Amino acid sequence: MSLEQVTKADQPVTGDEAMLVRVQREDFSIDEELRRVRARSKRIGGIAIFLGTARDRSKGKDVDGITFEHYEGMAQKKLREIRERALKDFGIIELLILHRYGEIGIGDNIVLIIAGAEHRAEAFQACKWAIDELKQITPIWKLEHTPEGEVWVEEHP
Amino acid sequence: MVTVRLFGMTKMLAGNQGALSLALPDGRRVKDLVAVIEAAYPKIGELLQKKKVLVSVNQDIAHEDLEVRDGDEIALLPPFAGGNS
Numbered sequence: 001m002s003l004e005q006v007t008k009a010d011q012p013v014t015g016d017e018a019m020l021v022r023v024q025r026e027d028f029s030i031d032e033e034l035r036r037v038r039a040r041s042k043r044i045g046g047i048a049i050f051l052g053t054a055r056d057r058s059k060g061k062d063v064d065g066i067t068f069e070h071y072e073g074m075a076q077k078k079l080r081e082i083r084e085r086a087l088k089d090f091g092i093i094e095l096l097i098l099h100r101y102g103e104i105g106i107g108d109n110i111v112l113i114i115a116g117a118e119h120r121a122e123a124f125q126a127c128k129w130a131i132d133e134l135k136q137i138t139p140i141w142k143l144e145h146t147p148e149g150e151v152w153v154e155e156h157p
Numbered sequence: 158m159v160t161v162r163l164f165g166m167t168k169m170l171a172g173n174q175g176a177l178s179l180a181l182p183d184g185r186r187v188k189d190l191v192a193v194i195e196a197a198y199p200k201i202g203e204l205l206q207k208k209k210v211l212v213s214v215n216q217d218i219a220h221e222d223l224e225v226r227d228g229d230e231i232a233l234l235p236p237f238a239g240g241n242s
């Protein structure tokens with residue numbers, strides 16, 4: 001696969017790159033994903049990780065569980081765009097983004113971002129930018145299950 | 158006829174249909190499609206008016222003057238809420 005191909009967000013990628021941007025139902029292992037990023041380059045000297053998990057309160061109300069829905073195809077495309085922009089704009093070495101869909105229990109993993117860079121400053125910056133951007137441009141929706149019923153969440157938390 | 162995919166609250170407001178098949182008798186721009194949806198599903202129409210729901214064509218957010226072609230992948234996108242931090 002040429003470099004040109006893997007830098008185009010419109011094109012689904014295969015192989016190692018495809019594993020670095022995923023939307024999946026099943027849970028993920030942080031250790032395994034961390035190994036995947038570390039294996040990309042021996043130049044990595046700083047790694048920042050963001051893990052989003054399901055909390056039991058939202059806007060002062062109890063939440064029993066969450067269901068995430070995504071737009072298959074467009075969600076992956078937007079996450080690939082985020083990875084490529086992060087690699088280009090922050091001078092980092094690798095960025096992994098995973099987001100789960102389907103029913104998520106309280107306390108369970110939802111989203112994982114791992115930024116690997118030569119130094120910590122770029123890793124932190126890229127990781128924060130990536131999760132903020134994910135919330136803005138990725139077609140993923142959250143249904144909160146509460147004792148009073150189900151609510152589609154509108155605002156960015 | 159065009160097919161419009163629905164997600165989240167737009168799916169709920171359309172009686173849990175995952176997609177709508179709509180005829181576009183008066184023009185084929187995104188705004189014509191929005192007018193048809195407003196007539197058939199006023200609650201979704203209200204969200205479209207407020208720009209709380211966006212229209213995407215071929216997985217990109219579409220301008221109201223964009224022309225819709227046969228085979229285009231069209232969707233209504235409610236406000237995104239991924240991440241959960």
